[in-house]
Amino acid sequence: MAGLTTLRGKVAGMNRVNVDTDQIIPKQFLKRTEKTGFGQYLFYDWRFLADGTPNPEFELNRPENQGASILVANDNFGCGSSREHAPWALQDYGIQVVIAPSFADIFHQNCLKNGMLPVVLKEEEVHYLLEKAKSASYELTVSVEDKTIKDAEGFQAEFPLSAYWQKMLINGWDEIELTLQMDDQIKRYEDSLI
Amino acid sequence: MGKTIIDKLWDQHIVHREEGKPDLLYIDLHLVHEVTSPQAFSGLRMKNRKVRRPDRTFATVDHNVPTVNRFNITDPVANNQMETLRQNCKEFGITLADINSPEQGIVHVIGPELGLTQPGMTIVCGDSHTSTHGAFGSIAFGIGTSEVEHTLATQTLWQSKPKTLKVQVDGKLGTGVLAKDVILYVLSKHGVNFGTGHIIEYCGEVIRDMTMEERMTVCNMSIEGGARAGLVSPDETTIEYLRGRKYVPSGQEFEETAEKWLALASDEDATYDKEIYIDASEIAPMVSWGTNPSQTAPVTGRVPFLNECANENERRSVESALAYMDFKEGQQISDIKIQKVFIGSCTNSRLEDLRMAAEIAKGRKVAPGVQAIVVPGSQNVKVLAEAEGLDKIFLEAGFEWRESGCSMCLSMNADIVPAGEHCASTSNRNFEGRQGAGSRTHLVSPAMAAAAAVNGYFVDVRKMESAEAVH
Numbered sequence A: 001m002a003g004l005t006t007l008r009g010k011v012a013g014m015n016r017v018n019v020d021t022d023q024i025i026p027k028q029f030l031k032r033t034e035k036t037g038f039g040q041y042l043f044y045d046w047r048f049l050a051d052g053t054p055n056p057e058f059e060l061n062r063p064e065n066q067g068a069s070i071l072v073a074n075d076n077f078g079c080g081s082s083r084e085h086a087p088w089a090l091q092d093y094g095i096q097v098v099i100a101p102s103f104a105d106i107f108h109q110n111c112l113k114n115g116m117l118p119v120v121l122k123e124e125e126v127h128y129l130l131e132k133a134k135s136a137s138y139e140l141t142v143s144v145e146d147k148t149i150k151d152a153e154g155f156q157a158e159f160p161l162s163a164y165w166q167k168m169l170i171n172g173w174d175e176i177e178l179t180l181q182m183d184d185q186i187k188r189y190e191d192s193l194i
Numbered sequence B: 001m002g003k004t005i006i007d008k009l010w011d012q013h014i015v016h017r018e019e020g021k022p023d024l025l026y027i028d029l030h031l032v033h034e035v036t037s038p039q040a041f042s043g044l045r046m047k048n049r050k051v052r053r054p055d056r057t058f059a060t061v062d063h064n065v066p067t068v069n070r071f072n073i074t075d076p077v078a079n080n081q082m083e084t085l086r087q088n089c090k091e092f093g094i095t096l097a098d099i100n101s102p103e104q105g106i107v108h109v110i111g112p113e114l115g116l117t118q119p120g121m122t123i124v125c126g127d128s129h130t131s132t133h134g135a136f137g138s139i140a141f142g143i144g145t146s147e148v149e150h151t152l153a154t155q156t157l158w159q160s161k162p163k164t165l166k167v168q169v170d171g172k173l174g175t176g177v178l179a180k181d182v183i184l185y186v187l188s189k190h191g192v193n194f195g196t197g198h199i200i201e202y203c204g205e206v207i208r209d210m211t212m213e214e215r216m217t218v219c220n221m222s223i224e225g226g227a228r229a230g231l232v233s234p235d236e237t238t239i240e241y242l243r244g245r246k247y248v249p250s251g252q253e254f255e256e257t258a259e260k261w262l263a264l265a266s267d268e269d270a271t272y273d274k275e276i277y278i279d280a281s282e283i284a285p286m287v288s289w290g291t292n293p294s295q296t297a298p299v300t301g302r303v304p305f306l307n308e309c310a311n312e313n314e315r316r317s318v319e320s321a322l323a324y325m326d327f328k329e330g331q332q333i334s335d336i337k338i339q340k341v342f343i344g345s346c347t348n349s350r351l352e353d354l355r356m357a358a359e360i361a362k363g364r365k366v367a368p369g370v371q372a373i374v375v376p377g378s379q380n381v382k383v384l385a386e387a388e389g390l391d392k393i394f395l396e397a398g399f400e401w402r403e404s405g406c407s408m409c410l411s412m413n414a415d416i417v418p419a420g421e422h423c424a425s426t427s428n429r430n431f432e433g434r435q436g437a438g439s440r441t442h443l444v445s446p447a448m449a450a451a452a453a454v455n456g457y458f459v460d461v462r463k464m465e466s467a468e469a470v471h
């Protein structure tokens, strides 16, 4: 995994609450056995009309949101099924940072484990960003090192991120490798079980 | 000061703890199915890694198995996923309850019925309804595919300890009010994220009086309230359910183990980060009307009016639910006509669920224009139900009797609710498109689903003859 230190990118707004993973990646696309290629199905039922053409009403299809790498959403983003296909699909589509006032737990974890950054900001900050995102040229700079988000107009916000995940993200580390180095300890634990 | 079962189990499973990091937690049991595992196994293979404890790993196929003609899988992609799991289990030495196994079934139904699920365990599965297993007094939670890979390779997971939440249900449930109604009621009152960041312990007289299958129904939907997991402290009911199951110890060893299990229960004076109290007498049979499980009302109630919404977010979410479901504000629940009925899923597909549905179906007929299917949770459930003649009751009443699997709960197989149709479903999620693009799901108990099937619309099961048999 490539490390993530700072990212400057275009912002797409999606002012919806309780966006669930069934919407992020509908289940008819879960049958692949690879991790890649899910981006084309991202938000499929919202993004495309019944005849397969793009739905012009849908946020990510609007001209101002093309090429966005940062998604701003509302409360409880990523609720529902634990499917990791949801962060894979967002990532494959080009989204690397999701900002919301709150996330569903499993989705939050799944993002971090895949090198994506879920950013929790205050409600008023998110509302400000949702407003701003309506402009096509609006960009944000996200720093994992400083745990801050800035725009060119003086907006600045800090977000929480544990030291552990900060280090993992910056270095693009594989969690399994780290754990396997603790094999002795795991063995000792197993030996202590009756 | 006393400890909760959550604290006890967490502490017992810590392999490594360090300031500023999540805990490294040992995982006792890892359940695997065909949809969330292929990428995990291929990750192992790419890095030349092994499965650390195949003996603590158990697999089955459930999400996309057909429920009719089950050996004739026509969807090539589904077939590929099942075949991939088969090969992975063989290569890595994992036991698989395959499609032709008498032990096959929904992963959250077979874990408990085989006795794989035991009190005191940490249990994970790449499926959010893993919380079901918490009914036995275990910490059981859903994980994503990266975590599946991590568990396969290390038998551990890095986890930050969630907070503790007590949900106490006091009193006695009325006739016709079932475990499903309890959890739907909690969701309708407290919303879809009251449990975020918490592990729930369900307690109180109502939970104590419940059978294990009922406790599983309640714990199953903990995730619908945003909780990481939900559990019930083990008691005699837990022990008696487990006695004699395939993977639990037998004889004297069982008695000794049972003692240890009982000692895991939360201490009387344990304290929780948050507490919720529910009065059982307020709970009626529930029906979800919207597109998340908290959008639920008593069968005697109605859909809200927009001006009743507490804030802008709620208003927006109610508005979009009404549009999707094609409802007017204030519409009566009892006026909702249904076209499909699904009795099944890891929430309500066990023997007791089928018995209750059969009580209502007995001697009646599925209403014209309604298709009703009954999908037992496992092959074991199916065999037991058939031994009692439940299949005959359903078939005579015009229900379809199917093979075990997830089926219409998420419609990854051929069992789909067509766009625009309303389905009375005993499953756990009513999200847009969950049962097929444009499908309209109503979450209900098995008795309410059967009552809807024979009437063609929602009726209060308490008003039907034979309701006394449903409790």
Ligand code: SF4
Pocket (backbone or CB within 6 Å): B062, B063, B106, B107, B108, B127, B129, B345, B346, B347, B405, B406, B409, B410, B427, B428
């Ligand atoms: S029955 Fe439904 S909720 Fe349960 S494991 Fe299967 S798909 Fe998931």
